[in-house]
Amino acid sequence: MTTIFIILIGVSFLTVFKVFNEIMASRRCPDDLTLQKVVLGRIPRKDAASKRVISHLGNCESCQAKVDALNGR
């Protein structure tokens, strides 16, 4: 009985950690190479990494400036 309880706590802890990690990853700036690959379409738009970068771009001026520079603006 106790074992099941411990496993359940472990699983829920892992889920919370995963979600938290995902949020932190979208807040962190992607490295220049990843940003470049997404902008140039080298990473498919439906790819998780690409989605993260695109949602990050929506709220990061510093990365938006980098994208503008990549687009030659």
Ligand SMILES: [Zn+2]
């Ligand atoms: Zn950024």
